[in-house]
Amino acid sequence: MERWGNRYAHGRNDGRGMEHSRADRVKSIAIILLLVAILGVGIAGGQAIAFRGKTEQLLISRAITECGAAVNQGSTLSRSGGSDTAGALGKIRASINAVDVISGIRQTLYGQPLAPKADFNDLYEIIDSYSAKLKNGTSTIDELTRLNEGLAALQDVLQKAK
Numbered sequence: 001m002e003r004w005g006n007r008y009a010h011g012r013n014d015g016r017g018m019e020h021s022r023a024d025r026v027k028s029i030a031i032i033l034l035l036v037a038i039l040g041v042g043i044a045g046g047q048a049i050a051f052r053g054k055t056e057q058l059l060i061s062r063a064i065t066e067c068g069a070a071v072n073q074g075s076t077l078s079r080s081g082g083s084d085t086a087g088a089l090g091k092i093r094a095s096i097n098a099v100d101v102i103s104g105i106r107q108t109l110y111g112q113p114l115a116p117k118a119d120f121n122d123l124y125e126i127i128d129s130y131s132a133k134l135k136n137g138t139s140t141i142d143e144l145t146r147l148n149e150g151l152a153a154l155q156d157v158l159q160k161a162k
Helices: 015-076 085-110 117-136 141-161
Strands: none
Touching: 015 085, 015 141, 085 117, 085 141, 117 141
């Protein structure tokens, strides 16, 4: 009977039983490490998505601020072409350029600009025409009107992007 009694006990204390125990521990550790890695990737991915959203909002806010500065400068321009008009046009151009650059950055990062490139080109042309007429001493009323309308339109586009 002793021969049959040890029949089922065979293998419990020998090397095979220990191998199964090690294999189970290795599996458990591998599963835990895999779960930790998945959790880490999930957290990092969530933070990346949040960062992406914050970055886009920051770009839009900065563009709105720069456009607002251009609109404010545009409202200070006089219809008669005062002595400070050339300086104000330079500040308006700089603000428009800043919005243009921010729009390009957004297009690179997110695939879509804040405003069409044509809008910026139109504003640059208006400023160039305004500046040329100032130098020639001719009337700038039409350019002033077009500039203020163009800046208002750009401001509306940026507000809609918000």
